[in-house]
Amino acid sequence: MKALVVLNKIVFVLLTQLFNGCLYSQSIQISDSLGTLIQQDGITPEEKSRLLSLRAYHLQDIDSSLIFAKEALAIAQEIESPLLEAAAWEEISHVERRLGNNNTSLQASLSALAIYETLGLTEEQAASFGQLASNSISDGDYNSAITYLNKARKIYETSDTNGNQILTILNLGETFRLAGKLDSAEVYFKETLTRNELVNNDIVQGYTLGNLGMVYTSQNKFQQAKDHLNEAIKILEPINDPYSTSVYLAELGSIHKKESNLTMAEHKLLEALDMAKTAGLKEQIRDFSKSLSDLYRTSDDYEKAFAYLELNKIYQDSLLNKESIRQIEQLKAGYEIDKRETQIGLLHTINTNQRNTVIILVIGVLILLVLAFLLVRSIKTIKMANNDLALREKEKALLLKELNHRVKNNLQMISSLLNLHSRELSGHPAQEAVLTGRNRVEALSLVHSKLYLEGLETRIYLKDYIEDLVLGLFHGYGVKFKPSFDIVNVSLSIDTVIPVALIINEIVVNSLKYAYQGIPNPILNIRVKKTANILELAISDNGIGFSTQEIEKENSFGIKLITSxxxxxxxxxxxxxxxxxxxxxxxxxA
Known part of the structure; x- marks a missing residue:
């Protein structure tokens, strides 16, 4: 299931400290006690910042946790305490990642790491590497995540006062699982279970069993997978961990679907979605709703399939951000540049003569570069021209993607306005014309929505587009029977797709409105084939057909539009x- 492939990414849980089996009720008691201490008179700014970070750590409400962590950061910066500032940055990173704000989480992790490196605190650096690995997992950059985790494990091999090495091994296993290297993942998870026999930590046990269960799912060992996932949920649910528990519930839903037990699959997926909504987990809501849409489409329940597909699109739009990748790369580059500048400064302090030698070498290299430039100037000029052309093409593609997004939003706004006006015109002869215009606008909006979601191309795959268009019309007119599709999955340019979309819209709407009066078993078939550069389109129904008057009425706008x-x-x-x-x-x- 495609949605669950994406869903796997959000399973990755990176803990920076061992909870020692802390239960939900205990966290509430600790949080309340910390709140009482913070309100006491005579508390110093250092103590208040530390207590605020701890309370943010123990709070179950994500929004409140973020508020306390930011307050702790402000106090630490005001009193110029780097260690407290780093602790606050770490907690902000953890909360922002749970909220799905991966860009902000990465920035906070890099800020904490820079402070720990300056202070020479190795174990704290390892914890920051763990946070960075978590961000890399969210981006699908598994190689970077493995690199960060190996750095952390190397530190913990010589210094591990808090028992974090076992968590690093657990997360290495999860990274390999997400990367599709299931054998390596199974080895690391089993090593974690073996080590946990000594530590006996419930949270480690729960995460390891759940993630190992997902490995068994991928290996089609369904019974072993269900046993491990149910055991993990049994451990984690009392601790009130909606993030992981909802993911494991959805994984059980996936297994039941593969076993053709659609009723149980629906039950597990709905339970996972409700849990994600309660916790405000945007990425999970997006992915679980897509899984439910696919499930209902499999069972031919197109009304529910369309409803959950709409929910998926809402959260997909809210999470898309074309600037996020660029900003993340800038943050990584900025961190590397700051680190190198610090190293250069240390070298300068240690040995001034080395600096002078480097300057002489740099001057010599510059002279050689100038000579080389003079020799190959003509070649470089051509390359630069080609690079400029490629850059312009890329900028044009990005602008086109943004244009499609804005056009889609504007068309959706027009559609909403037409819908409102149609309600005001209830019973008026003009209402039908307004609704017909709205359907045409929706067909155009769907084109630009596909272009925006599917990348920088200007072509659309016809099969998914026509199915979404027709199912949307069926949903809008409250039609209960299902259409039949036989559509070749080819991509066409937007110049071809838009006229085809309007043609299909006009014919299908005409059938839904007029064809099935008194027809007990309505049928609508849509077939599309492509031979060379010819598209063969056939749309048929078993309705009452065109009357003589309708055949003669060739000047109607719909017929004229189709003909044109x-x-x-x-x-x-x-x-x-x-x-x-x-x-x-x-x-x-074309």
Whole structure:
């Protein structure tokens, strides 16, 4: 299931300290006690900052936890305490990652790491490497995550006062699982279980069993997978960990679907979605709703499939940010540059003569570069021109993606306005015309939505687009029967897709409105084939067909629109009214 592949990414849980089996009720008691201490008179700023960070750590409410962590940071910066500042940055990173704000989480982790490196605190550096690994996992950068975790494990091999080495091994196993290296993942998870026999930590046991269960799912060992996942949920649910518990519930739903137990699959996925909504976990809501949409489509319940697909799109739009990747790379580069500048400063302090030698070498290299430049100037000029052209093409592609997003939003706004006006015109003859216009706008909006979500291309895969368009019309008109699709999965340019979309919209809407009056078993078939550059489109129903008056009414706007669009695509159309209506078209496609 595609959604669950994405869902696997959010399973990664990186703990920077061992909880020692702390239960939810204990966390509430600790948080309340810390709140009482913070309100006491005579407390110093250092103590208040430390207590605020601890309270943020123990709070179960994410929003409140973030408020306390930021307050702790402000106090630490005011009193110029680097250690307290780093502790606050660490807690901010942890909370922001749980909220799905990976960019902000990465910035906080790098800030904490820079402070720990300056202070020479090795174990704290290892914890920061763990946070950075978590951010890399969220970006799908598994190689970087493994690098960060190996750095942390190397530190813990010589210095591990808090028992964090076992957590690092656990997270290495999870990283290999997400990277698809299941054998390596199984080895690390089993090593974690063996080490935990001495530590006996419930949280470590729960995460390890759950993640090992997901490995067994990928290996099609379903019974072992269900046993491990249920045991993990049994351990983690009393601790009130909605993040991991909801993921394991969704994984059980995936297994039941593979076993064709759709009722149990639906139950587990709905339970996971409710838990994610309660905890405000945006990424999980997005992925669980997609899984439910796929499940209902499998069981031919198109109304529910469409409803959950809409929910998925809402959260997908809220999480998309075309600037996030660029900002993350800038943060990584900024951290590396700051680190190198610090190293250069230390070298300067230790040995001034080395600096002078470096300057002389740099001058010599510059002279050689100038000579080389003079020799290959003409070649470089051509390369620079090519690079500029490529950069402009990339900028044009990004601008096109942003344009599609804005066009989509504007069309959706127009659709909403037309919908509102149609309600005000209830019973008025103009209401039908407004609703028809709204359907045409929705067809255009779906084109630009596909272009925005599917990348920088200007082509759209026809099969998914037509199915979404027709299912949306069925949902909008409250139609209960399901259409039949036989569509070749080819990509077409936007110049072809838009006219085809409007043609299909007009014909399907006409059938839904007029064709099935008194028809006990309505049918709508849509078939699309492509031969060379010719698109063959056939739409048929078993309705009442066109009356003589309707056939003569060739000047109606809908018929004119269909005819005009077919002419635009240099095609032809044949309409057959026998046992229903059948439209057969041949269109020139690019």
């Amino acid at each position: 669009l077919i002419e635009q695509l240099e095609g032809n159309v044949e309409r057959i009214s026998e046992q229903g209506t059948r439209w057969e078209m041949k269109l020139k496609a």
